[in-house]
Amino acid sequence: MKDYSEYFKGPSLRDAKHRGKDEIHHIDDAYEVPADMIGIGKGQKYFIQTYGCQANERDGETLAGILESLGYEATDEIKDAQVVLLNTCAIRENAEEKVFGKIGYLKKVKRTNPNVIFGICGCMAQEEVVIQKILEKHQQVDMIFGTHNIHRLPVLLKQAMLDKEMVLEVWSKEGDVIENLPSHRAHPYKAWVNIMYGCNKFCTYCIVPYTRGKERSRLKNEIIEEVNELKAQGYQEITLLGQNVNSYGKDFDDGYNFASLLADVAQTGIPRIRFTTSHPWDFTDDMIDTIAQYDNIMPAIHLPVQSGNSEVLKRMGRRYSREQYLELFDKIKTKIPDCTITTDIIVGFPGETDEQFEDTITLYEHCEYDLAYTFIYSPRAGTPAAKMEDDIDIHTKEQRLYRLNDLVNEKALKQNQKYLDEVVEVLVEGTSKKDDNMLTGYTRHQKLINFKGNQDHIGQIVPVKVTEVKTWALKGEEIE
Numbered sequence: 001m002k003d004y005s006e007y008f009k010g011p012s013l014r015d016a017k018h019r020g021k022d023e024i025h026h027i028d029d030a031y032e033v034p035a036d037m038i039g040i041g042k043g044q045k046y047f048i049q050t051y052g053c054q055a056n057e058r059d060g061e062t063l064a065g066i067l068e069s070l071g072y073e074a075t076d077e078i079k080d081a082q083v084v085l086l087n088t089c090a091i092r093e094n095a096e097e098k099v100f101g102k103i104g105y106l107k108k109v110k111r112t113n114p115n116v117i118f119g120i121c122g123c124m125a126q127e128e129v130v131i132q133k134i135l136e137k138h139q140q141v142d143m144i145f146g147t148h149n150i151h152r153l154p155v156l157l158k159q160a161m162l163d164k165e166m167v168l169e170v171w172s173k174e175g176d177v178i179e180n181l182p183s184h185r186a187h188p189y190k191a192w193v194n195i196m197y198g199c200n201k202f203c204t205y206c207i208v209p210y211t212r213g214k215e216r217s218r219l220k221n222e223i224i225e226e227v228n229e230l231k232a233q234g235y236q237e238i239t240l241l242g243q244n245v246n247s248y249g250k251d252f253d254d255g256y257n258f259a260s261l262l263a264d265v266a267q268t269g270i271p272r273i274r275f276t277t278s279h280p281w282d283f284t285d286d287m288i289d290t291i292a293q294y295d296n297i298m299p300a301i302h303l304p305v306q307s308g309n310s311e312v313l314k315r316m317g318r319r320y321s322r323e324q325y326l327e328l329f330d331k332i333k334t335k336i337p338d339c340t341i342t343t344d345i346i347v348g349f350p351g352e353t354d355e356q357f358e359d360t361i362t363l364y365e366h367c368e369y370d371l372a373y374t375f376i377y378s379p380r381a382g383t384p385a386a387k388m389e390d391d392i393d394i395h396t397k398e399q400r401l402y403r404l405n406d407l408v409n410e411k412a413l414k415q416n417q418k419y420l421d422e423v424v425e426v427l428v429e430g431t432s433k434k435d436d437n438m439l440t441g442y443t444r445h446q447k448l449i450n451f452k453g454n455q456d457h458i459g460q461i462v463p464v465k466v467t468e469v470k471t472w473a474l475k476g477e478e479i480e
């Protein structure tokens with residue numbers, strides 16, 4: 001087999017783990033389009049598939065914006081595209097398997113259309129095991145670039161067009177904050193706004209701190225300006241994004257923090273503000289008070305617990321105990337009584353006993369979450385948990401997941417029942433995929449609702465009476 005190590009300008013999880021004291025640079029002129037790339041995509045099409053979290057979706061919008069600035073147009077059909085990008089996620093093994101399935105399929109596409117440029121980016125591009133596998137088995141890939149290299153797309157694309165060799169550029173360095181990139185937003189009425197990048201929490205099971213680098217905050221003025229622009233364009237809702245938004249501003253030295261930012265964003269007057277994700281460990285009283293104070297900060301909080309057992313939480317490196325989590329949970333519910341809370345849970349963490357799993361069940365019974373995303377633990381190479389002894393068989397893990405999911409559904413329905421016969425405010429997003437005569441949207445509490453209403457109100461916030469309640473959605477009728 002060919003030895004790729006010589007020209008391996010690829011990632012290193014070990015380097016990515018490093019958290020230096022280097023100053024974070026906020027750069028607003030990093031984006032460059034080589035002169036001969038201007039208009040290169042005229043009359044051609046691009047296809048991007050994004051996997052994973054909202055941060056990755058937002059990156060997908062930037063990639064789309066960059067390709068459009070070169071003249072390419074979007075298509076939903078891979079076979080019509082001259083540039084195909086898979087914007088990948090590395091969070092669990094099954095996420096990676098999906099991507100490898102697609103990479104295999106693209107071999108066929110390449111056979112019928114040898115001129116297509118086929119690129120892999122996103123979090124999987126930051127993992128050396130993935131890069132090795134692509135280099136060894138998937139020569140149909142023309143270009144691999146990492147999460148810190150997105151702004152380099154025009155340069156890398158040019159190289160891929162000229163070069164026969166695979167173009168590989170993945171920086172594992174701690175990262176800067178790059179501003180002024182083009183973007184094509186996916187939705188016309190709601191938008192994602194990055195407020196920070198990276199993660200320093202290093203939960204022991206998680207790959208994100210390695211694939212996304214050091215925590216770094218965008219400057220307040222950049223964020224507020226973006227929100228004001230979105231408001232002026234008629235956007236009704238923004239979601240502030242960060243792997244842990246509570247860490248916003250910790251890299252500044254002036255005490256400006258997430259609570260301050262929330263208040264400033266609320267004062268722009270944009271109708272709806274959401275944020276994700278907040279870590280229970282540093283969820284401050286100031287944050288709770290600010291959410292309670294402003295009517296345009298939506299009372300719907302995602303507060304991942306991961307496990308209901310303190311010993312497991314300790315091994316996960318979550319930095320809170322069951323008791324501390326419950327204290328925070330109850331405080332939020334007291335100060336913001338109508339607040340809905342959703343969560344993430346991992347079952348089958350290495351060594352999790354039946355008793356420890358029962359603690360997750362009893363915590364769930366107490367919290368009665370509106371919804372939960374539940375996962376079987378998936379070992380990620382390079383993380384500390386991947387080295388822990390895991391003597392729980394997969395069958396047991398699956399049984400735990402099924403039991404937990406039954407509880408999730410039961411509580412979701414119970415929480416939704418509160419809204420029956422109530423009038424809720426809905427941001428109308430469009431017509432329902434299943435039924436053209438129905439409209440669809442989300443309530444303030446982030447409940448999906450399908451309803452009969454006026455199509456002219458798409459893009460507006462309207463009152464809807466809830467007439468039926470299900471586990472996954474509400475049904476209703478718009479009040480004229």
Ligand code: SAH
Pocket residue numbers: 053091092205206207208242243244277278279304306344345346375376377378379380
């Ligand atoms: N920054 C977010 C999490 C992003 S990942 C936060 O801390 O809330 C989303 C969810 O994926 C996590 O909350 C966790 O429940 C799950 N997850 C992360 N790594 C995992 C792994 N190795 N196996 C299974 N689930 C995992």
Ligand code: SF4
Pocket residue numbers: 199200201202203206207208209243244279
């Ligand atoms: Fe992963 Fe933990 Fe960071 Fe969330 S806070 S991204 S779970 S390391």
Ligand code: F3S
Pocket residue numbers: 051052053054055056088089090091122123207208211212
């Ligand atoms: Fe996946 Fe990367 Fe997001 S691993 S969940 S796309 S930060």
